Amino acid sequence: MNILDKIVAQKKLEVAERKQITSIEELKAAPLFERSTYSVTAFLNDPERTGIIAEFKRKSPSKGVINGTADVVQVTRAYAKHASAVSVLTDLDFFGGEPADLIAARIHSIPILRKDFMIDAYQVYEAKAMGADLILLIAACLTKIEVRSLAILAKSLGMEVLLEIHDESELDHICEEVDLVGVNNRNLKTFEVSIQTSLNLINKIPSNKLAVAESGISDVNTIVTLRNAGFKGFLIGENFMKEADPSIAFADFVNQLKAK
Numbered sequence: 001m002n003i004l005d006k007i008v009a010q011k012k013l014e015v016a017e018r019k020q021i022t023s024i025e026e027l028k029a030a031p032l033f034e035r036s037t038y039s040v041t042a043f044l045n046d047p048e049r050t051g052i053i054a055e056f057k058r059k060s061p062s063k064g065v066i067n068g069t070a071d072v073v074q075v076t077r078a079y080a081k082h083a084s085a086v087s088v089l090t091d092l093d094f095f096g097g098e099p100a101d102l103i104a105a106r107i108h109s110i111p112i113l114r115k116d117f118m119i120d121a122y123q124v125y126e127a128k129a130m131g132a133d134l135i136l137l138i139a140a141c142l143t144k145i146e147v148r149s150l151a152i153l154a155k156s157l158g159m160e161v162l163l164e165i166h167d168e169s170e171l172d173h174i175c176e177e178v179d180l181v182g183v184n185n186r187n188l189k190t191f192e193v194s195i196q197t198s199l200n201l202i203n204k205i206p207s208n209k210l211a212v213a214e215s216g217i218s219d220v221n222t223i224v225t226l227r228n229a230g231f232k233g234f235l236i237g238e239n240f241m242k243e244a245d246p247s248i249a250f251a252d253f254v255n256q257l258k259a260k
Contacts, residue, residue: 003061003191007094008141011117014093019122030129032103037133037158038111041179043084044210044232050254051227053113053212054079055087055237056105056246058096062191065096067241072101075240078247080108082254085134087113087235099130106131113162117141121153128157137163137178139170151177162212166197171204181205182235186215195222202230220257 001009027033043049056072056079059065072088079086088105089097097115105112114132116123119141127135135154137147151161160179165171166187174181183198183205193216205211212233213226223234236253243249 003094004140007061007091007117008119010093011091011119015120015122018126024122024125027125027129032106032131033129035131037160038109040085040111040113040134040160040162041210043111044180046084049084050082050257051223051231051233052083052254052257053085053087053233053235054083054240054250055089055115055235056097056101057087057089057115057237057241059094060238061094062186063238066238067243067246068096070241070246072104073107075246075250076105076108078250080110082250083110084233085111085113087115087237090114090116090130099126102130102132111160118150119146121150124150124153124157124159127154128159132159134160134162134179136182137161139163139165139173142173144173144175147173148175148177151175164214165201168201168204171201174206174209178209180210180212180233182212182214182233184214185217195226198226198231199229220253220260223257224260 056075076086088102089095090099092098111133113134114127115136154161155177162180162182163178164182164184166184183201185195185197186193195216198213210232213231214235217234217236218239240246240249
């Protein structure tokens with residue numbers, strides 16, 4: 001069993017437990033459920049923004065603890081100044097996140113991605129109740145039918161959808177209801193990372209879907225290369241979070257990018 005299989009197995013148990021604690025009707029009654037969402041697509045198309053989807057992530061299965069002391073409000077406040085969106089991990093067991101992190105970050109006027117392993121409609125309602133504007137659907141752990149079903153639900157709740165793929169075989173998971181297609185340069189089964197994965201797939205992504213490169217981005221020249229290839233978004237987390245002060249690391253990175 002690879003790490004992705006382990007995460008999905010754990011996620012099924014976790015979702016089943018949470019359903020017993022909080023009903024969908026209770027989620028719909030949450031204060032943030034009725035808020036109007038921000039459009040990630042609009043922010044990515046804003047020339048005043050960097051295209052960066054900056055991630056708050058405490059740990060990962062491959063690296064262990066990345067940053068166990070950073071404050072989610074402080075870090076995402078810095079991100080919100082120049083990023084096109086903020087990504088917040090809400091998985092506890094493998095990434096050290098929790099829904100409270102996303103709710104805390106919601107004070108900022110920027111689109112927020114709920115970064116988790118979405119396998120059940122219940123999680124989509126949860127995302128809306130947390131204040132998310134965007135959900136992540138990972139092709140590697142969902143069927144084409146499941147992707148479309150979850151995407152339709154997310155759209156009906158006013159959220160946008162980022163579909164993550166890893167190779168050419170997952171291109172057929174792209175459906176009309178998906179707004180953005182992300183190419184994860186990190187293979188979730190082996191954790192090997194290669195920017196070439198994005199470059200190989202960009203011309204195979206439908207032109208009406210904004211393309212997002214994910215993982216393995218640690219210098220501004222990589223963003224320039226990916227942008228020239230056709231990518232509009234760049235999801236970066238570990239590069240900032242591994243520093244003692246991710247806020248400063250992000251600001252420095254943005255200044256370097258603006259100088260290009």
